[in-house]
Amino acid sequence: MKASKLISATFIFTALIVSACATPFTQAPATQMPATPSPTQAAAGETSIVAGEKVKITWWTENPEEQYQQPLIENFVNGCQTDNPNIEIELKFTENLNDVLRTAVQAGSGPDIIQTPGPAFVAEYVRAGLVSDLTPYEQKFGWRDIIFPWALDVGKLDGKLYSLPLTYEAMVMWYNKKTLAANNWNVPTTRAELEKIAEEAKAKGLYPFVNGNAGWKGVNEWLVSTWYNNYAGADNVYRALKGDLRWDDTLFVEAIALLKDYMDKGYFRGGKQSYFATDFPEIEADLATGKGVFDFAGTWAFQNKPVAFTENPDDWDWAPAPSLRDGVRSSFPIGIGSTLSINAASKNPDAAAAVLHCVYSNPRRAAKIIHDFPGEWVVPITLTKEDFPVGTDPRFIRALEALAAASKSGDYGYTTWTFWPAKSDQFIIEQMDAVFDGKMTPEEFSRQLQEIYAQEAKDGKLPPVPSR
Amino acid sequence: MTHTHLPVLFKLSRRTPSLLPNYVILTLLALFVAGPLIVLLFNSLKTTSEIGVNPLGPPIYIQFQNFPDAWNKGNYAVTIRNSVIVVAGTVTGVCLIAGLAAYALARLNAPGFGLFSLYLLVGTTLPITLFLVPLFFLWTRLGLTDNLFGLMVIYWATFSPFATFLLRSYMVAIPADFEDAARVDGANDWQVIRHVIIPIVWPGFLTVALVAGLGAWNEYILAYTFIQNDELKTVVTSFSAFTGRFTRDWGLTSAGAIIMTLPVIAFFLLLQRRFIEGLTQGGLKG
C-alpha cells in the first residue's frame, strides 16, 4: 500500500517536473505584430510571375523591436505585392526564429521562404535537401548583375545557388565623439594608439571597451573576427580559410593571445567577470553616457545606436577597428548576417522567387527599408546617395559606401559566422569563453580549432570563399 | 497509510511557550521571498530614467503609466484571453482523463497496470528536446499547429500522468467499505464515481487543477513552437515583448510581469486553503 503510493507519487512528480523544467529557451526580442494589411492594391502593371489565382507566400523573419515592424510591412510587403498583384505575402515576426523554423522545416512544413542566420546554416538545409536550387532564378532575374558577386557566391554549394544574402555587414569600432574629445583622444588607427587610450581610460575609471557577452555569446566571435583580421591580416586569414595556413600558426595564436591579454588587463569592462555578466542594454548605455570608450560591434548596430543616444544623437560615430600589428592594414571583416532560401516543400517556388527578387529589384525601396529599419536588411546591392530618402543619417551612408567599396575591390576581411564552417564557428563562440576564463590557453584553443576545421574541410563542409 | 486521511482541525498551535523565535525566523524567510517581489513592484511604478539612477529602491515619483503601456505593448487583451482558454481546456481535459485513469488504477486492478505505471515513469523522464521535432511533424500533418486546441492536447498528455497519480493516491485512500456499501445498494459504476468517489476526492481535483492550470499558464517552449499566429499567442509570449535585445525598459518589463502574474496569484489566494487541505488529506504523503 505505502509502496505503491510512494511509487505513484514518484511518477506524478516526475511528470510535474518534466513539464515544469522542460520549458524554455532564449529570450529573443519579441513584440506583437499588427495584422498584415490587406494586400489588395492597384496593380502597377509589373510582370507577374503567377497567372490566375492569388498565391500566398509565407516568410518568417526575426522579431525586431516593435517600431521596425510596420515599416517593413509598408515598404516591403506592400511594395512587393504591388509589383506582383497575384502574390499575397505573409511576413511573420517570429520569436526564437532559428529553432522554431528548424523544427518546422525539419517536420516538412514551415514557410515558403527560409531565413537563416548565415551560410553555415543554409549548408545544413541543403545537405538535408530541404531548400530548392535557385540557380535557374539567378539567370532569370539577373541576380548576378544586381547583387555583389562575393555575397552571391557565399550562397553557392557545389556550383549551385541555394541562398541569397538578405543583409551584409562588417565589424567596425563604435565610439562616442564627446568622450574622445573630452580626453583629447583621436580615433586610434594602430595598436599603439589603441593601447595608449585604453591605459589612460582605465586610469580614469572608464571602460576602454564596453563589450560584454551575457546577451549573446556570439560577441566572442565578433572579437575574434576583428582580432584575426587586424592582427594576422585579411590576406593570411584568407590563406588559412583556403587551407594554405593553419589556425594554430603563430599569427593566429598571437591574435588570440592579444585578445586574452586585453581581457586580463581589464580593457573589457574591467575584466572577464563583467564581460561575462553584461548584457546589451548596459553596453549601449555605457557608450552613450561616456562610461566606456569603444564598442566592437558590427554595422547592424546602426539600429540601436540612435536609440541608445536619444539624448545626444550627434555623438556616436564609427571607424574601422585599428590595425593590431605593424604592417597589417586594418580591414572590414565582412559577412552575411542572414540569408534567404526557398523551402523545398513550397508549393509555389516561382512565386517565392519573385518575392525574393523584390528584396533586390528596387534600389529605392531597399534604401527606404535601410532607412526605416537600419542595420538588419542591408542588401548587398549598389545603392547611391540619391537612392536614400532625405534625412538618412550621413554616418550610415558613409558606412554603406565604405562597405560597398570594399565589396567591389575585394579588399575586405572575413567574419567567422560567414566564412567558417558550422562546428568551427561554434567552437570559437563557446571556447573563447574558456580562453578568457583562463581554462584554455590560446595555443590549445588554436590547436583544437585547427583540428575541427581540418575535419570539416575533409567532410566537404567549408563554405565558399570568393577568390581574393 | 495507517492513519486517517480526514483533516484534523484545530491542532495547529502546539505549544504556548515562546513563539517569538518562530516569528523571527519566519519573518526572515518572508523577507527573502518578498524582497525581489517588492523590487518588482517598485520598478513597475518608476519611469525608465528613474530606474537608471534608482534601480532597486522605492520609487520617488509614483506613476502608473507603465501598466497601460505594458498592457498595450504586450497585447495582453488577446494573450490573456487565449491563455484563459488554454488553461480552462487543459484543466478540464486533465481532470477528466486523469480522473478516469486514476479510478481505474486505484479501484480496478487489471493485469498490466504495473507495467503501465512503469511506462508512465519512463515516459516522463524523457527530455522535451527528444520529442519536439517529431511531435511538430505530426501536429503539422494533423493541422494542430497554430491551434489552441492542439496546444491543449499536448498539455493533456504532459500533465495527465502527474494528475493521474495524484488522484489515484486520493482514491486508494477511500475505504473500500464506502464503495461496497453503495454497490450493495445497487449503484452502478457511474453512480459510485459520482456519489462516492468525487465528493471525497474533490480537493485532489482542485490540486490537480491548480498545478495543471499553472503549468499551462506559464509554459512557453511548446507555446512558442506550436503557435505562430499573433491572434493565438499565449500570455508568456506577451512578456517577451519587453525583453528586447538592445534596450530594456525595466519599468515596462516589471509592469508586464505583474500583469501576467497577478491573475495567478489571485487565483491561488482564492484556492489556497482548499489546496493545502487537498495536500493534507490526500496524496503527497507517499
Add this chain to the structure above:
Amino acid sequence: MLTSTSIRPFPTRATPRSSRFIQRVIKPWLLLLPLLFFNVVVILAPSLGTIYYAFTDWSGLGDAQWTGLANFQRLLGDTIFWRAFGNNLIWCILFLTVPIGMALLGASLLANIRRGQTFFRVLYFAPYVIASVVVTALWRNIFNPSMGIGVQLAKLGLLWADIKFLGDSNIVLYSVAFIDNWHWWGFLLVIYFAAMQSVDYSLYEHARLEGANRWQEFIHITLPGIRPTLVFTLLITVIFSFLAFEYVWLLTQGGPANASEMLSTMAYKSAFRRFEAGYAAAIGLTTSVICLVFGTLFVALRRRGWEI
C-alpha cells in the same frame, strides 16, 4: 508489477466468465485508454523515433547514418559532458540540502503558530506560481553587474559585495541555483506543512511531558511523522536535478566557459546550435537512463522493505 501487490482487491462477485473478463480487464483498460492514447501520441511515439537517432550520426536535418554506440563512446571522452554531469551532481546535492532544509525549518515553525500562518504560507508559495521567464528577468535585474545589488552595496561601502553573480565562473552555478531555489523551496514548504498536519498531536504532548526540547521533537516526532513525504521529495529532487534546464538556460545558457553547463543545456546546444541532433539524442537518452536508475533504485529499496 509495481503496483499490483498493493492494490485493494476488487470485490469478487459470482458472474459469468466473459462478463468477469469485461469487468476485470476490459473496463479498467477502457478507463485508461484516453490517458494512454494521448501519451502515446504526444510523447511515446515521437520519442521512440528520436531514441533511434541516439545511435546515428544525424545533423537534425535530413538523413541519419547508423553509427551504433559511437555517440556514447564520444560522450565518455567529452570533457564538457563530464563537466555537465558534475554540475548536475552539485546541483543535486545543493537541492537535496538547501531548499529542503529551509522548507523543513519553515514548515515546522509555521505549524506551531496560528496568527499570520496563512499570510506566511501564501507568501512563501507565491514565487512558485510565477513563470520562469519572469523570475529570471527579475533576478537578472537584481544581479545586474552595472546597477544591481552588488553595485548598490558597494556604494554603501561594502566593497566585497560587488560580486558578478552571473559572470564569475566560480560562483555562477550557485547563483543560478540560488535563483531557482528562491522559486522552489516554498512549494516544498507547503507540502511538508501539509504532511505535518497529519502527525499525531498526542506524540508531541508525550514528548513535552518527558521534557523534550524543540530539536528533539523535530528529530524524533516530526521527521518520522512526515518520512514518506520527505523521502518522496528527496527522490523527486534527485530526478529533477538531472533534468534541470529552464533556469540555467534562461540565465546563462550554461556559461561562462561551461561553468554552469548541464546535461540538458549541452543537449540543447548540440541539437540546435551545432547540428549534432544525434549526439543530443544520446545525451537526452543518457539523462533519462540516469533518472530511471535512481527511480528504480528507490523502488527496489522500497520493495526490500526499507521503511522509506
